[in-house]
Amino acid sequence: AQSVSQHNHHVILSEAASLELGCNYSYGGTVNLFWYVQYPGQHLQLLLKYFSGDPLVKGIKGFEAEFIKSKFSFNLRKPSVQWSDTAEYFCAVIPTGTASKLTFGTGTRLQVTL
Amino acid sequence: EAGVTQSPTHLIKTRGQQVTLRCSPISGHTSVYWYQQALGLGLQFLLWYDEGEERNRGNFPPRFSGRQFPNYSSELNVNALELEDSALYLCASSLKSGGSYEQYFGPGTRLTVT
Numbered sequence: 001a002q003s004v005s006q007h008n009h010h011v012i013l014s015e016a017a018s019l020e021l022g023c024n025y026s027y028g029g030t031v032n033l034f035w036y037v038q039y040p041g042q043h044l045q046l047l048l049k050y051f052s053g054d055p056l057v058k059g060i061k062g063f064e065a066e067f068i069k070s071k072f073s074f075n076l077r078k079p080s081v082q083w084s085d086t087a088e089y090f091c092a093v094i095p096t097g098t099a100s101k102l103t104f105g106t107g108t109r110l111q112v113t114l
Numbered sequence: 115e116a117g118v119t120q121s122p123t124h125l126i127k128t129r130g131q132q133v134t135l136r137c138s139p140i141s142g143h144t145s146v147y148w149y150q151q152a153l154g155l156g157l158q159f160l161l162w163y164d165e166g167e168e169r170n171r172g173n174f175p176p177r178f179s180g181r182q183f184p185n186y187s188s189e190l191n192v193n194a195l196e197l198e199d200s201a202l203y204l205c206a207s208s209l210k211s212g213g214s215y216e217q218y219f220g221p222g223t224r225l226t227v228t
Contacts (some may be wrong), residue, residue: 032215044204044219090157094215101147101159101170102206102217 002027002093006105013081014113021076021108023065023091030096033074035065036104039087047089050074051096061085086112116141118220120205126226127195135190135223139207145169146188147208147217148180152201160203163188164210192225200227 003026013019025031035047048059055067065076074091091105119138127133139146148160159172163182177193186207192199202224206217 034216036219043221044206046216046218049216092157098215100215101162101172102149102157103159104149104157106156 002031002095002103004091004093004103004105006089006091006108008108009106010109010111012111012113015083016080017112019076019078019081019085019110021089021091021110023074023076023105025072025074025091025093025103027072027093027095031093032096033065033067034092034094034102035059035063035074035076036090036092037087038090038107044090047076081110081112083112083114086110118205118207118218120203120220120223122223123221124224124226126228128228129195129197131195132191132193133195133225135192135203135205135225136187137190137205137207137220138187139205140218143207143209143218144186145208145210146182146186147206148188148190149204149206150174150201151204151222152198155201157204161190195227197227200225 005024007022033050036044037047038044050057050067058064063078088107088109090107092102121136145164147162150158162170166182180190182188202222204222205220208217
């Protein structure tokens with residue numbers, strides 16, 4: 001069975017600071033990887049995804065993530081955060097080629113201060 | 115295009131009661147997933163339905179059940195409610211085939227058990 005670890009539970013950054021949120025997964029086969037974001041009072045939204053090809057994927061709102069297969073990692077990055085990025089971020093994994101359950105990490109709460 | 119819809123938005127029940135939550139997937143999506151987002155526990159997979167059949171089940175007791183209708187909408191039933199069932203219940207939908215298994219989430223139903 002697959003599992004996902006997000007080591008940063010709560011991150012506080014000032015506006016314009018750079019962001020990197022860690023995500024590591026455990027699974028014996030190939031996977032599709034996702035980052036979802038949940039803004040306060042809003043539903044879970046897809047931020048970006050990796051299925052295959054270029055390991056550096058770009059998502060909405062200036063976010064990007066890099067898949068490093070050798071490290072089983074899919075870290076989320078943003079060069080300069082904004083106050084509006086305050087949200088909870090979830091990394092998720094699903095075995096490739098299946099319509100199966102998403103396995104989520106426990107989430108990282110990002111608080112951006114002015 | 116309408117997103118995933120869920121009803122009701124909020125629900126307050128007493129321990130021991132039964133509850134039914136409803137979900138309508140995005141048009142064209144045949145798979146429906148249910149997740150529980152309880153405080154401190156992250157997102158836990160509950161059930162997956164596709165083409166009217168239960169395809170996978172998470173580590174939850176049998177009092178959590180559901181079904182999928184011919185129009186692909188779905189219900190989640192929880193019997194004999196317990197206090198720890200208080201959570202946000204999220205429904206997601208996806209295409210089963212076509213190589214893209216992104217799951218799109220609804221706004222959730224907030225269940226409070228007293």
